[in-house]
Amino acid sequence: MPVMTYLDAIRQGIWEEMERDPSVFLLGEDIGDYGGAFKVTAGMLKKFGAERVIDTPISESAIVGAAVGAALMGMRPVAEMQFMDFISCGFDQIVNMAAKIHYRWGAKVPLVIRGPSGAGVHGGPFHSQSNEMWFVHTPGLKVVVPATAYDAKGLIKAAIRDDNPVLYFEHKFLYRRIKDEVPEGDYTVPIGQARVAREGTDIAVITYGAMVWTALEAAEQLAKEGVSLEVVDLRSLLPYDEQAVLATVRKCNKVILLHEGTRTGGMAGELAALLAEKAFEDLDGPIVRITAPDTPVPFSPPLEEFFLPNAKKVAEAARKLAAY
Amino acid sequence: MTKSRNHRIAQFPDADTLGRMLYYLKLTRAAEERIERVLYRQGKIVGGVYVGRGQEAIAVGSAIQLDEGDVVLPSHRDFAAYVIRGFTLKEIFANWMGRANGPTRGRDNTLHLGDMARGVIPIISHLGDTCPVACGVAMVLKWRGQGNVAVVHFGEGTTSRGDVHEAMNWAAVMKLPVVFICNNNAYAYSTPVEKQYAVKDLTVRGPAYGMPGVKVDGNDVLAVYAAAAKAIARGRAGAGPSFLECKTFRMTGHSAHDAAEYVPHDLFKRWEEKDPIRRLEKRLRAEKILTRGEISEMDAKIQKEIDDAAAFAEASPMPEGETGLEDVYCGQNCNWGKTSVVSRLLSFATDNGPRTTDN
Ligand SMILES: Cc1ncc(C[n+]2csc(CCOP(=O)(O)OP(=O)(O)O)c2C)c(N)n1
Ligand SMILES: [Mg+2]
Numbered sequence: 001m002p003v004m005t006y007l008d009a010i011r012q013g014i015w016e017e018m019e020r021d022p023s024v025f026l027l028g029e030d031i032g033d034y035g036g037a038f039k040v041t042a043g044m045l046k047k048f049g050a051e052r053v054i055d056t057p058i059s060e061s062a063i064v065g066a067a068v069g070a071a072l073m074g075m076r077p078v079a080e081m082q083f084m085d086f087i088s089c090g091f092d093q094i095v096n097m098a099a100k101i102h103y104r105w106g107a108k109v110p111l112v113i114r115g116p117s118g119a120g121v122h123g124g125p126f127h128s129q130s131n132e133m134w135f136v137h138t139p140g141l142k143v144v145v146p147a148t149a150y151d152a153k154g155l156i157k158a159a160i161r162d163d164n165p166v167l168y169f170e171h172k173f174l175y176r177r178i179k180d181e182v183p184e185g186d187y188t189v190p191i192g193q194a195r196v197a198r199e200g201t202d203i204a205v206i207t208y209g210a211m212v213w214t215a216l217e218a219a220e221q222l223a224k225e226g227v228s229l230e231v232v233d234l235r236s237l238l239p240y241d242e243q244a245v246l247a248t249v250r251k252c253n254k255v256i257l258l259h260e261g262t263r264t265g266g267m268a269g270e271l272a273a274l275l276a277e278k279a280f281e282d283l284d285g286p287i288v289r290i291t292a293p294d295t296p297v298p299f300s301p302p303l304e305e306f307f308l309p310n311a312k313k314v315a316e317a318a319r320k321l322a323a324y
Numbered sequence: 325m326t327k328s329r330n331h332r333i334a335q336f337p338d339a340d341t342l343g344r345m346l347y348y349l350k351l352t353r354a355a356e357e358r359i360e361r362v363l364y365r366q367g368k369i370v371g372g373v374y375v376g377r378g379q380e381a382i383a384v385g386s387a388i389q390l391d392e393g394d395v396v397l398p399s400h401r402d403f404a405a406y407v408i409r410g411f412t413l414k415e416i417f418a419n420w421m422g423r424a425n426g427p428t429r430g431r432d433n434t435l436h437l438g439d440m441a442r443g444v445i446p447i448i449s450h451l452g453d454t455c456p457v458a459c460g461v462a463m464v465l466k467w468r469g470q471g472n473v474a475v476v477h478f479g480e481g482t483t484s485r486g487d488v489h490e491a492m493n494w495a496a497v498m499k500l501p502v503v504f505i506c507n508n509n510a511y512a513y514s515t516p517v518e519k520q521y522a523v524k525d526l527t528v529r530g531p532a533y534g535m536p537g538v539k540v541d542g543n544d545v546l547a548v549y550a551a552a553a554k555a556i557a558r559g560r561a562g563a564g565p566s567f568l569e570c571k572t573f574r575m576t577g578h579s580a581h582d583a584a585e586y587v588p589h590d591l592f593k594r595w596e597e598k599d600p601i602r603r604l605e606k607r608l609r610a611e612k613i614l615t616r617g618e619i620s621e622m623d624a625k626i627q628k629e630i631d632d633a634a635a636f637a638e639a640s641p642m643p644e645g646e647t648g649l650e651d652v653y654c655g656q657n658c659n660w661g662k663t664s665v666v667s668r669l670l671s672f673a674t675d676n677g678p679r680t681t682d683n
Contacts, residue, residue, distance in 0.1 A: 029512075029513065029515065030513045030514045030515055033514065033586055034513070034514035034586060037513070055515060055519050057481070057484035057515075057519070057520050057521070058451055058452075058481045058482060058484045058485055058512055058515075058520070059484045059485060059486070060485075061486050062486075082513075083449075085449065085450070086449075086450060088450065089450060089452075089485065089486075089487075121371070122370040122371040122422075122433070123371055123372065124371060124372075124432050124433040124434075124436070124449075125431065125432055125448075126448055126449030126450060127371075127372065127449060293648075293649055294652065295648055295649060295652050296431065296652070298430060298431045298432075298648045299371060299422055299428070299430060299431060299432050299433040300422030300423070300424075300430030300431070300642060300643050301370065301422060301642070302430075302642045302643055302644065302645050303422075303430050303431065303643050303645060303647070303648040305645060306645025306646060306648055307645075307648055
């Protein structure tokens with residue numbers, strides 16, 4: 001099976017959908033000739049033409065609003081945010097226009113908003129945010145967060161084919177750092193389905209995005225110490241895979257909830273509430289959250305390193321929890 | 325309402341101001357070269373690096389006229405505005421290098437440096453967001469009635485953001501003392517102006533909202549000075565906002581990692597000939613305002629200032645990781661001002677006279 005980067009997998013997924021379905025088109029800043037700030041859309045203008053790969057003015061609200069309009073007319077727009085941080089400039093069109101149309105009057109809005117999120121590259125407070133939870137709190141949207149190249153391709157295809165607005169959060173740290181096997185040809189990864197990234201028996205680590213790799217690194221370390229971590233990659237946050245979350249906790253009876261987003265109102269809080277409701281009897285230890293602290297993402301390398309969860313922090317927490 | 329201060333208004337700068345303008349132009353060019361072409365390439369600066377090479381005259385020709393109480397909201401390419409308003413090179417370099425004693429304590433990067441005492445509200449990466457902020461600032465300046473103005477800079481690409489439109493309309497409706505300065509450098513990242521807007525000159529946007537729209541040669545610091553003088557005077561007099569479109573060219577890639585292969589090469593050559601620094605230097609020598617010797621002295625002084633600032637920044641400590649938890653809110657657990665060494669040492673000169681950048 002071909003091995004490719006996370007970034008190439010996204011590109012291939014979009015490319016194949018563009019070939020498969022003429023209603024799919026792209027819009028965003030610098031995505032044409034330039035191929036996008038991170039080159040996700042490189043080569044697409046040449047292949048698909050300027051009507052399907054649209055360079056826009058710096059107008060995020062209009063990018064999203066126009067995508068909504070086109071979606072209502074039967075197209076499947078894929079809008080790029082140059083950085084997911086800038087999605088706030090299109091916020092109203094997403095959370096009020098796109099998200100509520102189907103509920104209010106039954107029309108479908110099949111659009112995708114995608115772009116790089118996440119920290120680890122010294123981008124500072126405005127190029128590093130993990131702001132997926134802004135949208136997880138908005139019924140009517142779907143939110144996906146691929147961690148592997150395989151899922152990146154499968155989820156972008158699923159997102160494009162979905163009849164609802166889907167926010168597709170790429171992690172910029174993974175773009176060229178992660179490579180894995182991606183089958184040739186068509187496949188999708190269903191939205192709302194988690195996967196077990198590593199089987200284990202002692203502690204469940206439930207996470208998503210770049211932190212999947214952090215959890216796997218910690219699991220590797222702890223395996224040497226005789227503690228078995230099971231790593232569950234949520235892949236979708238809205239809707240999220242309740243059954244998979246409950247299953248891993250019922251199996252391991254201890255749980256660490258891990259993410260790069262900030263703590264209060266983070267995904268871990270939601271999962272902890274679910275576990276308190278539905279898996280109370282299955283827990284043999286306190287629910288442990290490992291998250292970024294409640295601060296903006298700082299720029300300077302030592303600050304950013306302190307801010308981000310890492311394998312060492314996960315391993316330490318896991319050791320403590322194992323001994324509980 | 326307090327009485328209006330006496331603000332100096334001149335269409336043409338005096339000899340002293342001309343000399344200072346050349347100094348700030350050269351300082352900006354040299355400091356940004358050090359940042360982009362030396363420190364970044366050496367890995368001493370990480371993250372995104374944006375400079376304003378070729379367009380220095382816009383910030384210099386406008387900020388040089390600001391008085392105490394005025395507020396500037398520069399774009400990411402307006403290095404000189406920070407220096408003219410009193411940020412030292414040491415502070416600026418320390419911030420670029422993420423040091424604990426930089427004005428942001430390592431929390432933010434590039435030129436995201438703010439200080440109300442110096443009348444500087446920095447850009448955030450989200451383009452255009454400072455324009456409505458300038459309106460709020462100007463509302464208060466107007467209420468205080470001291471004839472102060474707010475000057476906000478943004479690129480031509482940024483004019484496509486809704487916030488800019490809301491702000492221009494707002495400022496015109498409320499007759500606010502705002503000077504909107506568009507640094508039109510022909511590109512927004514890879515996007516040329518034809519893909520950004522469908523008018524020939526953005527100046528039409530001024531009258532469209534009810535304010536003057538003035539086209540300015542952004543590579544001629546004297547033209548910028550004259551146009552800004554008029555717009556600032558209009559603001560000080562309570563006659564409302566102005567919009568200046570300063571035409572210039574981005575003589576670099578969008579950022580240090582961008583080779584700008586999408587820019588036709590001859591454009592760089594053509595704009596090189598309009599270099600704002602050489603133009604002013606030539607003129608000052610022709611008019612015998614500065615001699616060749618005085619100019620080389622100026623160059624040497626600038627190099628020394630930059631060397632000192634870079635050495636200071638490099639020798640400065642990185643922040644401790646846990647300090648990132650502080651200051652999210654004002655009040656509790658707030659160490660602001662106690663740990664920023666440079667800020668503590670610095671006292672802002674309130675006159676409008678020449679400021680050395682070396683503290
Ligand atoms: C709202 C928003 N969208 C996108 C970006 C990414 N971005 C950063 S600079 C830039 C180009 C800005 O062009 P312009 O306004 O002309 O300013 P210039 O960089 O040319 O000075 C873009 C698209 C951003 N920072 N903010
Ligand atoms: Mg521009």
